[in-house]
Amino acid sequence: MKRNHGYSYLWIWPILYFLLGFFNILFAWLGMIDVLLPLILAVFGGNKGFCNHLCGRGQLFALLPKKLKCSRGLPAPRWMSSPGFRFGFLAFFLAMFSSIMYQTWRVFSGASSLREAVKLLWTFSVPWHWAYSAGTVPDWAAQFSFGFYSLMLSSALLGLIVMALYRPRTWCCFCPMGTMTQVICRAKAGHDLKS
Amino acid sequence: MASKRYALPDRKRCVSCGACAGECPRNALSIWRGCYAVVDKTACVGCGICQRTCPANCIVLIPREDPQ
Numbered sequence: 719m720k721r722n723h724g725y726s727y728l729w730i731w732p733i734l735y736f737l738l739g740f741f742n743i744l745f746a747w748l749g750m751i752d753v754l755l756p757l758i759l760a761v762f763g764g765n766k767g768f769c770n771h772l773c774g775r776g777q778l779f780a781l782l783p784k785k786l787k788c789s790r791g792l793p794a795p796r797w798m799s800s801p802g803f804r805f806g807f808l809a810f811f812l813a814m815f816s817s818i819m820y821q822t823w824r825v826f827s828g829a830s831s832l833r834e835a836v837k838l839l840w841t842f843s844v845p846w847h848w849a850y851s852a853g854t855v856p857d858w859a860a861q862f863s864f865g866f867y868s869l870m871l872s873s874a875l876l877g878l879i880v881m882a883l884y885r886p887r888t889w890c891c892f893c894p895m896g897t898m899t900q901v902i903c904r905a906k907a908g909h910d911l912k913s
Numbered sequence: 914m915a916s917k918r919y920a921l922p923d924r925k926r927c928v929s930c931g932a933c934a935g936e937c938p939r940n941a942l943s944i945w946r947g948c949y950a951v952v953d954k955t956a957c958v959g960c961g962i963c964q965r966t967c968p969a970n971c972i973v974l975i976p977r978e979d980p981q
């Protein structure tokens with residue numbers, strides 16, 4: 719019988735993404751695929767084809783515990799999949815994304831200079847200067863890369879933590895992309911998230 | 914032979930991630946228009962894999978009302 723519809727090799731994508739970004743931060747831009755593709759499929763297809771078949775991150779979280787026995791497999795606390803927490807986390811994510819855009823704009827307008835660091839979990843600043851040689855692209859494009867890579871890496875870390883603590887794909891309960899696409903699909907199908 | 918129980922996802926709590934559908938050995942689960950998981954009662958064998966997989970823990974196994 720089928721497993722993951724033959725797409726199960728996509729778990730390689732997040733690993734490749736973080737590796738590429740480790741050596742050259744500009745690859746961070748590729749992560750926009752993981753933001754735009756789910757939205758395009760939801761808006762135009764009215765489906766969660768991304769989550770259900772294409773998401774490398776979801777597949778990685780499903781696969782790792784199978785191979786490494788690194789998840790307790792316990793049900794997550796109920797609030798983690800509640801609309802309140804999901805929308806709260808989505809708001810947080812959007813605020814963080816806006817702050818990346820703002821930083822990018824500040825560098826673009828010359829109000830601030832490029833900072834070659836990755837910020838982990840919105841707290842720890844990690845030097846990452848080896849991954850970029852100044853002047854390769856306009857500074858604002860590099861600034862966006864550092865910011866967006868930080869967001870991707872931090873959310874992946876959060877995902878790994880809840881994968882270990884609870885069930886493998888617990889991250890998917892409050893993943894901002896998952897929430898956004900479900901809201902869009904529900905709107906298109908004429909249901910709101912509470913009905 | 915029909916199983917005694919089948920899986921029933923809670924539509925209100927489902928986050929439509931598709932984790933259950935990816936694990937079901939009978940391909941009995943699908944995500945209805947990106948909104949929530951639905952089960953094909955006739956295909957489900959009540960193994961409970963989806964119930965143990967669901968990150969929102971929103972699937973229950975319920976007895977079949979009438980034996981088929």
Ligand code: SF4
Nearest residue numbers: 769773776890893896
């Ligand atoms: S909820 Fe997020 S991590 Fe999970 S499958 Fe969807 S996009 Fe991927």
Ligand code: SF4
Nearest residue numbers: 937957958960961963
């Ligand atoms: S109980 Fe087993 S057969 Fe039924 S839907 Fe869940 S995984 Fe599939």
Ligand code: SF4
Nearest residue numbers: 927928930931933967
């Ligand atoms: S695993 Fe749970 S939350 Fe995800 S689609 Fe299936 S029933 Fe819904």
